[in-house]
Amino acid sequence: MKKLFKIIAIIIIAILAVYYLVTLIAPKIVDKEHNKIREKAPYVVSEKANKIYKSLDFVADMHCDALLWKRDLLKDNDFGQVDIPKMLRVNVSLQAFTIVTKSPKGQNFDKNTGGSDNITSLYLAQGRPTNSLTKRAIYQCEDLFDFAKKSDGKFRVITSSEEFKTYLSDKANNKNITAGFLGVEGAHALDGKIENVQLLFDNGVRMMAATHFFDNKLGGSAHGVSGEGLTDFGREVIKKMDKLNMIIDVAHCSPKMVDDIIKLSHRPIVSSHTGVKGTCDNVRNLSDKHIKAIANLGGLISIAMFKQAVCGIDAAATANAIKYTADLVGVDFVALGSDFDGSVTTPFDITGLPLVVEELIKLGFTEDEIQKVMGDNVKTFLLKNLP
Numbered sequence: 027m028k029k030l031f032k033i034i035a036i037i038i039i040a041i042l043a044v045y046y047l048v049t050l051i052a053p054k055i056v057d058k059e060h061n062k063i064r065e066k067a068p069y070v071v072s073e074k075a076n077k078i079y080k081s082l083d084f085v086a087d088m089h090c091d092a093l094l095w096k097r098d099l100l101k102d103n104d105f106g107q108v109d110i111p112k113m114l115r116v117n118v119s120l121q122a123f124t125i126v127t128k129s130p131k132g133q134n135f136d137k138n139t140g141g142s143d144n145i146t147s148l149y150l151a152q153g154r155p156t157n158s159l160t161k162r163a164i165y166q167c168e169d170l171f172d173f174a175k176k177s178d179g180k181f182r183v184i185t186s187s188e189e190f191k192t193y194l195s196d197k198a199n200n201k202n203i204t205a206g207f208l209g210v211e212g213a214h215a216l217d218g219k220i221e222n223v224q225l226l227f228d229n230g231v232r233m234m235a236a237t238h239f240f241d242n243k244l245g246g247s248a249h250g251v252s253g254e255g256l257t258d259f260g261r262e263v264i265k266k267m268d269k270l271n272m273i274i275d276v277a278h279c280s281p282k283m284v285d286d287i288i289k290l291s292h293r294p295i296v297s298s299h300t301g302v303k304g305t306c307d308n309v310r311n312l313s314d315k316h317i318k319a320i321a322n323l324g325g326l327i328s329i330a331m332f333k334q335a336v337c338g339i340d341a342a343a344t345a346n347a348i349k350y351t352a353d354l355v356g357v358d359f360v361a362l363g364s365d366f367d368g369s370v371t372t373p374f375d376i377t378g379l380p381l382v383v384e385e386l387i388k389l390g391f392t393e394d395e396i397q398k399v400m401g402d403n404v405k406t407f408l409l410k411n412l413p
């Protein structure tokens with residue numbers, strides 16, 4: 027009997043040891059596989075683009091899923107697209123860190139159901155608990171605050187306009203600091219409970235997209251099955267977000283959802299990472315009608331940096347979508363929303379942002395306009411719209 031116990035104990039210890047090894051090795055392999063870069067740093071731009079980029083006092087990006095991969099963002103990693111040392115190196119002032127909690131197996135742009143999930147196995151491999159989607163989101167929130175705590179004051183998480191103002195004045199005197207704010211990609215992260223809007227808010231979330239790759243309790247995804255607009259629960263969530271001054275993100279929403287949210291929300295909304303049908307016509311991208319409606323509300327159209335959004339993997343494709351949007355509604359409503367570390371191949375890591383400036387110069391943007399697109403529009407928007 028004693029011997030049997032001993033054997034069982036050894037087996038359990040061996041299994042735990044193997045699982046521990048998996049959590050050490052597997053996340054990095056999966057991360058590397060999912061977040062590729064077409065061209066590695068360093069990135070070379072013209073003297074003019076370099077000078078303009080260096081003169082920018084606020085560079086911002088509205089979408090990055092780096093928290094999903096459990097990567098140490100305090101390290102200058104030789105893989106992945108964003109980390110804090112890279113943000114500092116290229117003088118990025120603010121990065122939105124958006125949280126993915128569930129994504130369907132065989133994820134595609136046309137049709138997905140919420141019946142399967144890739145994130146469960148990813149979380150298991152990372153040694154993160156896989157229980158509720160709300161808890162999954164909260165783990166990622168806690169990770170970002172943890173990075174801030176361990177950053178020697180170099181990185182902070184912004185949760186209010188007061189904190190943002192303090193940060194802006196600190197940053198004016200010290201280039202060697204940077205910041206992020208938290209968003210959620212897909213409100214299935216609420217686990218279907220309205221009270222979880224407040225819970226996520228209390229954990230620092232200041233922006234949330236209604237849907238991701240599949241329909242959820244709020245309504246239809248652009249890549250879902252129903253094509254529906256807001257449900258009663260969806261309306262309740264949008265109203266609660268309005269009340270809390272949580273920014274509503276319509277990226278990945280079905281066109282009917284975008285219509286319904288625009289009608290219902292009393293506050294400016296954003297598409298945190300998008301392309302536009304005008305330069306790249308597919309289900310994920312905004313129509314002219316929706317671009318105009320978002321601009322009318324004083325919102326932001328943040329242009330992404332991967333093939334499926336802008337029909338090209340280079341800075342020129344992103345710049346073309348920026349120009350199309352600026353020509354349609356004016357330059358004040360256009361921003362960057364890369365989708366760095368969002369399981370997409372990007373043309374460069376975050377240190378390649380000067381390449382976007384280079385392309386904007388080629389398209390005839392003035393210095394003042396470049397400053398707005400590269401970050402000032404985000405700054406103005408957040409000063410007005412953070413709680």
Ligand SMILES: [Zn+2]
Binds near residue numbers: 211277278299365368
């Ligand atoms: Zn996305």
